[in-house]
Amino acid sequence: MAAADVSLLDVAAAPRTFSRRPRAQAGQQAKATKRKYRASSEAPPAKRRNETSFLPAKKTSVKETPRTFKGNTQKTFSPKKYSVSTNDRNQEDKRCIKTSSLFKNNPEIPELHRPVVKQVQEKVFTSAAFHELGLHPHLISTINTVLKMSSMTRVQKQTIPALLEGRDALVRSQTGSGKTLAYCIPVVQSLQAMQSKIQRSDGPYALVLVPTRELALQSFDTVQKLLKPFTWIVPGVLMGGEKRKSEKARLRKGINILISTPGRLVDHIKSTKNIHFSRIRWLVFDEADRILDLGFEKDITIILNAINAECQERQNVLLSATLTEGVTRLADISLHSPVTISVLDESHDQFNPKGKVAQEVSHPQTGDELDSFAIPERLDQHVTLVPSKLRLVSLAAFILQKCKFEKDQKMIVFFSSCELVEFHYNLFLQTLLSSSGTPALGQLPSASTRLKFLRLHGNMEQEERTAVFQEFSHSKRGVLLCTDVAARGLDLPQVTWIVQYNAPSSPAEYIHRIGRTARIGCHGSSLLILAPSEAEYVNSLASHKINVSEIKMEDILSVLTRDDCFKGRRWGNQKSHAVGPQEIRERATVLQTIFEDYVHSSEKRVSWAKQALQSFIRAYATYPRELKHIFHVRSLHLGHVAKSFGLRDAPQNLSVSAIKKRKANPKRPDLHKKMRSKHHLAEILRSEYSSGMEASVAKVKKQNKHKEPGRQPLQLGLQPAPCLGRGKKLRNREKPRKAY
Numbered sequence: 043m044a045a046a047d048v049s050l051l052d053v054a055a056a057p058r059t060f061s062r063r064p065r066a067q068a069g070q071q072a073k074a075t076k077r078k079y080r081a082s083s084e085a086p087p088a089k090r091r092n093e094t095s096f097l098p099a100k101k102t103s104v105k106e107t108p109r110t111f112k113g114n115t116q117k118t119f120s121p122k123k124y125s126v127s128t129n130d131r132n133q134e135d136k137r138c139i140k141t142s143s144l145f146k147n148n149p150e151i152p153e154l155h156r157p158v159v160k161q162v163q164e165k166v167f168t169s170a171a172f173h174e175l176g177l178h179p180h181l182i183s184t185i186n187t188v189l190k191m192s193s194m195t196r197v198q199k200q201t202i203p204a205l206l207e208g209r210d211a212l213v214r215s216q217t218g219s220g221k222t223l224a225y226c227i228p229v230v231q232s233l234q235a236m237q238s239k240i241q242r243s244d245g246p247y248a249l250v251l252v253p254t255r256e257l258a259l260q261s262f263d264t265v266q267k268l269l270k271p272f273t274w275i276v277p278g279v280l281m282g283g284e285k286r287k288s289e290k291a292r293l294r295k296g297i298n299i300l301i302s303t304p305g306r307l308v309d310h311i312k313s314t315k316n317i318h319f320s321r322i323r324w325l326v327f328d329e330a331d332r333i334l335d336l337g338f339e340k341d342i343t344i345i346l347n348a349i350n351a352e353c354q355e356r357q358n359v360l361l362s363a364t365l366t367e368g369v370t371r372l373a374d375i376s377l378h379s380p381v382t383i384s385v386l387d388e389s390h391d392q393f394n395p396k397g398k399v400a401q402e403v404s405h406p407q408t409g410d411e412l413d414s415f416a417i418p419e420r421l422d423q424h425v426t427l428v429p430s431k432l433r434l435v436s437l438a439a440f441i442l443q444k445c446k447f448e449k450d451q452k453m454i455v456f457f458s459s460c461e462l463v464e465f466h467y468n469l470f471l472q473t474l475l476s477s478s479g480t481p482a483l484g485q486l487p488s489a490s491t492r493l494k495f496l497r498l499h500g501n502m503e504q505e506e507r508t509a510v511f512q513e514f515s516h517s518k519r520g521v522l523l524c525t526d527v528a529a530r531g532l533d534l535p536q537v538t539w540i541v542q543y544n545a546p547s548s549p550a551e552y553i554h555r556i557g558r559t560a561r562i563g564c565h566g567s568s569l570l571i572l573a574p575s576e577a578e579y580v581n582s583l584a585s586h587k588i589n590v591s592e593i594k595m596e597d598i599l600s601v602l603t604r605d606d607c608f609k610g611r612r613w614g615n616q617k618s619h620a621v622g623p624q625e626i627r628e629r630a631t632v633l634q635t636i637f638e639d640y641v642h643s644s645e646k647r648v649s650w651a652k653q654a655l656q657s658f659i660r661a662y663a664t665y666p667r668e669l670k671h672i673f674h675v676r677s678l679h680l681g682h683v684a685k686s687f688g689l690r691d692a693p694q695n696l697s698v699s700a701i702k703k704r705k706a707n708p709k710r711p712d713l714h715k716k717m718r719s720k721h722h723l724a725e726i727l728r729s730e731y732s733s734g735m736e737a738s739v740a741k742v743k744k745q746n747k748h749k750e751p752g753r754q755p756l757q758l759g760l761q762p763a764p765c766l767g768r769g770k771k772l773r774n775r776e777k778p779r780k781a782y
C-alpha cells in the first residue's frame with residue numbers, strides 16, 4: 043500500500059532525466075519510504091478512498107488546516123535529494139532536487155451537492171429588422187453593409203425606440219447581447235438629424251463613460267463605423283496611456299462624440315482649458331454598475347459637477363448586464379422619468395407604441411429578479427474543487443488539455459491581481475512553452491509551440507496593452523492571462539473557454555467574466571477553480587440562479603498521461619498501458635517539480651514567487667464581508683498555497699501575518715489607520731483601472747498626501763453624491779462596495 047507514497051518520490055526528479063529504473067529498485071524504495079513515514083512524527087498521509095481514487099472524499103470539514111500563518115514550514119516529509127544533470131547545460135552543474143509531495147495531507151474534497159436552479163435566460167435575436175426603426179437610410183445601410191447586421195437583438199429592439207423618443211433609460215440585458223449598438227445607433231441618429239449641422243469645434247454632444255481603456259477603444263471603433271456616412275460628426279477617445287499633449291490637441295480641434303474612461307476625463311477637466319460640456323445632449327454610462335461603484339465615485343462626482351455646471355438638458359443612459367437593485371435605485375431618483383429595459387421581462391418584449399413607455403420606474407422589478415442575472419443560453423458552466431497544493435498543476439493541465447491537445451481553442455484565465463498575472467505568465471512561458479528547439483531551464487522537453495500565452499493587466503504600458511488586445515482579438519487560439527481589466531464589455535471573438543483561477547468577488551463579476559464567451563448566441567464554456575474550503579461558493583452562485591456542473595480534478599489532471607514528457611522514473615520508457623490514478627499522480631508530480639525547479643533555480647525567482655504569493659493573499663483578504671465565511675485568509679494553509687507558486691516551503695515572515703493580526707482585532711480604536719489601509723488597498727486594486735496618467739500607485743498616494751486643489755482624498759462612502767440628472771442630488775447611497 044505504500045506504492046503511492048513511493049512513486050511520488052520516484053517521479054519527483056527533474057523531468058529531463060527519464061532514465062528507466064528497475065522495478066526491483068522501485069520496490070526497495072517503496073519499503074524504505076514506508077519505514078520513513080512510520081518513523082516520522084508527521085501525521086500519516088491522508089487516507090485514500092480506494093486504489094483508484096485520488097483523494098479522500100468524506101463529507102466532513104473542508105477547511106484547510108490554518109496552522110502555518112506565522113511562516114512555519116509544514117513538515118510533510120523529509121525531502122529526498124536527487125542529483126540531476128541537465129542535457130544542454132553544464133553537465134557538472136548537478137542540482138539537488140527536493141521532491142514535491144503533492145498528494146499528501148490535502149484536505150478532503152467534499153461531495154458537491156449543488157442545488158440545481160433554473161437559470162434566467164434571454165433570447166438574443168428578434169426577427170425585427172433595423173430598417174423598421176425609421177433611421178436615416180445611410181445609417182441603415184451602414185449597419186447592413188459595414189457591420190453586416192440585419193435583424194435586431196432583443197435589447198436593441200426595446201432600447202433604440204425608447205431612446206429615439208428622448209427618454210432616459212436603464213438598460214439591462216445579458217452579456218454579449220448587443221447593448222453597445224443599442225445606445226450608439228440612437229446617438230448617431232439623433233446627432234446627424236440636428237437642425238443646425240454639428241461643427242467639429244462645437245465640442246462634445248455625447249459623452250460615453252466606460253471603465254477600461256480597451257472598452258473605450260472598442261466602443262470608439264463601433265461609433266466610428268456608424269459615423270462613416272456622417273463625416274461632419276467627429277468621434278474621439280480619451281483613455282490614458284497616450285500622450286496627454288496629443289489628446290489635448292484633439293480636444294482643441296473638437297470631438298463631438300467623446301468616449302473616455304472616468305480617470306482620464308477628470309485629468310482633462312482639471313488640466314485642459316478648452317474642454318467644455320455646454321452642448322452635451324447624451325450622457326452614457328456603459329457598465330454603469332461598475333462606473334458608479336466605489337472605485338470611480340470621486341471621478342464621477344467631478345465629471346457630473348463639470349457637466350451639470352454647463353448643461354442641464356440631456357438624455358442619460360445606464361447600461362449593464364448586471365444592473366443591480368442598488369444601481370437602479372440610485373438611478374431612479376436621479377434620472378428624468380426613465381424607462382427600465384430588462385430583456386428578462388418577457389412581457390416587455392414588444393416596445394409599447396408611441397407615447398407609452400416600456401416600463402415606468404414606478405413599477406420596478408423585485409430585488410430578487412434584479413439580483414438574478416441572465417446567462418447566455420449556450421454557455422456551459424463548470425466548477426472544479428482543487429486543494430491548494432494542486433492548483434498550479436491543475437491549471438497547467440487544463441490549459442494543456444484545451445490549448446495543446448485540442449484545436450483552435452481560445453481561453454481567458456482570470457486572476458485577482460496584476461502580480462499574479464505576471465507570475466503565471468512568465469512561469470508558463472518559461473516552462474510550458476518553447477520557442478526555440480532548446481528548452482530553457484525547467485522547460486518541458488516537448489514544450490509546445492502550439493501554445494500561445496498573452497497577458498493583460500493594468501500595470502502594463504498602454505502600447506503593449508493595446509497590442510495584446512488586438513493580437514488576442516484577431517487570433518484564432520491562445521491563452522490570455524488577465525485581471526478583471528478584461529472582465530467588462532470586451533468583445534473578443536471566438537473565445538471558447540473562460541477560466542477563473544481566483545474566484546470573483548461578486549456574482550456580478552462572475553457574470554461579466556464568463557460573459558467574454560458565448561456572445562451573441564455562440565457556444566462557450568467556463569471553469570471556476572475553487573479550493574475545497576471554498577465549495578460553498580457554488581451555493582452562493584445558485585442563490586443568484588447560476589448553475590455550475592462539476593469537473594473532477596482527476597479528469598483535468600489525466601491529460602498529463604497524454605504527454606510523455608511527464609513520465610516519471612518508475613515508468614521510464616515503458617509504453618503506458620493502463621493509465622490509472624497512480625500514474626496521473628506521478629505525472630502531476632513531475633509537472634509540479636518542473637515548476638519548483640524553475641522557481642528555485644535562483645534566489646531572485648524565489649523572491650519573485652514569494653511576492654506573487656503575497657499578492658494572492660492580499661487579494662484574498664479583500665473579499666467582501668458577505669463572502670468572508672467562504673474566502674477568509676484564515677482558511678488558507680500557507681504551506682499548501684506556497685506550493686501553487688512553485689515554492690517548496692511556506693515563506694517565513696510573510697507579511698500576511700500583519701493582515702491577519704489586523705483582522706483579528708477589528709474593534710481597535712485606531713480607525714484612522716484602518717481607513718488608511720483600506721484606502722491603500724483600494725488604490726492598489728484600482729490601479730488596474732487607472733487613467734494611465736498616474737504613473738504608479740505611489741504617485742496616487744503622493745497626490746493624496748499633498749492634496750492638490752480640487753482633488754479630494756478618496757474617502758470610502760463619504761463623497762458628495764453624484765447627480766446624474768437635472769439638478770437632483772443622490773442621497774440614498776448604497777453601502778460602498780470594494781474597488782478593484
Ligand SMILES: Nc1ncnc2c1ncn2[C@@H]1O[C@H](COP(=O)(O)OP(=O)(O)OP(=O)(O)O)[C@@H](O)[C@H]1O
Nearest residue numbers: 191193194195217218219220221222363531533562
Ligand atoms: N443585431 C446584431 N446582429 C448581429 N450581431 C450583433 C448585433 N448587435 C450586436 N452584435 C454583435 O454582438 C457582439 C456583442 O455585442 P456587444 O459588445 O454590444 O454586447 P454587450 O451586450 O454590450 O456585452 P457586454 O455586456 O459583455 O458588454 C458584438 O460583436 C456585436 O458586433
